[in-house]
Amino acid sequence: MKYQAYPVETGVPTFTLGNEDGNALREFIESELSPRLKIKLDVDIVSELQTSMVWGSLPGRTEETIYVMAHRDGFFDAAGDNASGVASMIALAEYYAQFPKSERRRTLVFIGLDGHHNSGPGFGVERMWLAANHETLFDQTALLINAEHPSTVQTIVRPRYLNRDDEMIWSNSYTAFHWYAGGSTRPELNKIAQSAFQEFGISTYLEPNPRAPAGDLSRVFQYVPGLTTTDYYHYFHSDLETAETVPWTGLQNTTKAYARIIDEVNKLDLDVLKRPPGTGLDQ
Numbered sequence: 001m002k003y004q005a006y007p008v009e010t011g012v013p014t015f016t017l018g019n020e021d022g023n024a025l026r027e028f029i030e031s032e033l034s035p036r037l038k039i040k041l042d043v044d045i046v047s048e049l050q051t052s053m054v055w056g057s058l059p060g061r062t063e064e065t066i067y068v069m070a071h072r073d074g075f076f077d078a079a080g081d082n083a084s085g086v087a088s089m090i091a092l093a094e095y096y097a098q099f100p101k102s103e104r105r106r107t108l109v110f111i112g113l114d115g116h117h118n119s120g121p122g123f124g125v126e127r128m129w130l131a132a133n134h135e136t137l138f139d140q141t142a143l144l145i146n147a148e149h150p151s152t153v154q155t156i157v158r159p160r161y162l163n164r165d166d167e168m169i170w171s172n173s174y175t176a177f178h179w180y181a182g183g184s185t186r187p188e189l190n191k192i193a194q195s196a197f198q199e200f201g202i203s204t205y206l207e208p209n210p211r212a213p214a215g216d217l218s219r220v221f222q223y224v225p226g227l228t229t230t231d232y233y234h235y236f237h238s239d240l241e242t243a244e245t246v247p248w249t250g251l252q253n254t255t256k257a258y259a260r261i262i263d264e265v266n267k268l269d270l271d272v273l274k275r276p277p278g279t280g281l282d283q
Helices: 019-030 079-096 125-132 134-138 187-199 248-265
Strands: 054-058 065-071 107-113 141-147 153-156 169-174 178-181 226-230
Touching: 054 079, 065 079, 065 134, 065 248, 079 107, 079 141, 079 248, 125 134, 134 141, 141 248, 178 187, 187 226, 187 248, 226 248
Parallel strands: 065 107, 065 141, 141 226
Antiparallel strands: 054 107, 153 169, 178 226
């Protein structure tokens, strides 16, 4: 399969070599032969393109906010990373739009991020902007959910399960998540998240990440009660990352869990979700 890695900080052309090709090349090097390679880089670079974040909001009874965000860019079909996250965010917007303003305690803000895979000067610029403006954006925020890779099919690979032919095969389940729910200084949010995961059958790692895992929440989790579930699966960033790798059951269950977490957080006052004075930003 074809794979696209993240941009690297180097002044020379860089590419990813597949495992089979890498092993073949290593065997040549280890033999008495002197391998020679001729590589042609066939890439179109288009400059002067522009993009932007997309914002939408559902006003609530108060100026306090709950954010849901998902990045809109991706490699190849980008089904898991991150069309699934965008689908989850849109479903949440459609669900809460059914309720009148009087039944929404807090204003819901939805952000379609312009991307974090881009190379060049704009790489990750939207996350840096969110972090730089955190005092304005998140001062009255009770929760920020980052919808990123919310459902991907579990593959059976070494060293876990292996069929008799030593092949990669799919299972009928979806992957267990890394997860983060506000850190150690927000026990109420952790309890709410764990209860929602259990209610909707979400498979997770037993322990939460001590800080937000790699992704768009990792830039701003210090400033806001943040929550994310994510995983980095076998077909991540590859041309086999198609719609077939996103189980609809997992996408539905994760989105329902997010909605339950939003509802339960709306039962808590804002000061319950704030970090206690004097605690470190990474807790």
